[in-house]
Amino acid sequence: xxxxxxxxxxxxxxxxxxxxxxxxxxxxxxxxxxxxxxxxxxxxxxxxxxxxxxxxxxxxxxxxxxxxxxxxxxxxxxxxxxxxxxxxxxxxxxxxxxxxxxxxxxxxxxxxxxxxxxxxxxxxxxxxxxxxxxxxxxxxxxxxxxxxxxxxxxxxxxxxxxxxxxxxxxxxxxxxxxxx
Numbered sequence: 001x002x003x004x005x006x007x008x009x010x011x012x013x014x015x016x017x018x019x020x021x022x023x024x025x026x027x028x029x030x031x032x033x034x035x036x037x038x039x040x041x042x043x044x045x046x047x048x049x050x051x052x053x054x055x056x057x058x059x060x061x062x063x064x065x066x067x068x069x070x071x072x073x074x075x076x077x078x079x080x081x082x083x084x085x086x087x088x089x090x091x092x093x094x095x096x097x098x099x100x101x102x103x104x105x106x107x108x109x110x111x112x113x114x115x116x117x118x119x120x121x122x123x124x125x126x127x128x129x130x131x132x133x134x135x136x137x138x139x140x141x142x143x144x145x146x147x148x149x150x151x152x153x154x155x156x157x158x159x160x161x162x163x164x165x166x167x168x169x170x171x172x173x174x175x176x177x178x179x180x
Contacts, residue, residue, distance in 0.1 A: 042103055117147065
């Protein structure tokens with residue numbers, strides 16, 4: 001038992017000297033140097049497409065080598081975007097972040113959006129519809145919406161960009177259950 005405890009103590013001592021923290025820190029620094037600027041730049045372009053100004057990505061630090069970002073206001077020191085932006089502007093910022101993630105997703109997996117334009121004004125809705133159709137140019141995109149005006153914007157953008165569109169409708173039957 002004495003030998004086992006001694007071995008255990010030695011292993012614990014060695015374990016304390018072996019840490020992955022320096023690797024995680026370096027990974028975060030490399031990502032900050034080589035990736036963050038591209039991501040931030042793309043986020044700003046997505047924000048501008050959605051008529052959202054002065055919103056940028058801020059660095060929230062890294063954890064286990066992965067960077068975390070949070071939207072912030074350009075030139076504001078303490079203001080949270082949530083406290084300043086309208087609900088529609090917050091939705092636009094969320095879409096800009098999502099569109100940025102999609103841009104850097106090399107898997108080209110399907111994208112599913114459930115009523116992505118709630119609380120957006122008509123101009124931002126049109127821009128969001130167009131961006132969704134642009135994304136659908138190289139991956140499958142499924143959009144659930146009850147908003148016929150937004151659907152019209154998607155159809156219009158699909159026609160302009162020559163992207164195939166297939167419409168489906170879900171209607172309730174008399175028993176208030178999904179029907180056809």
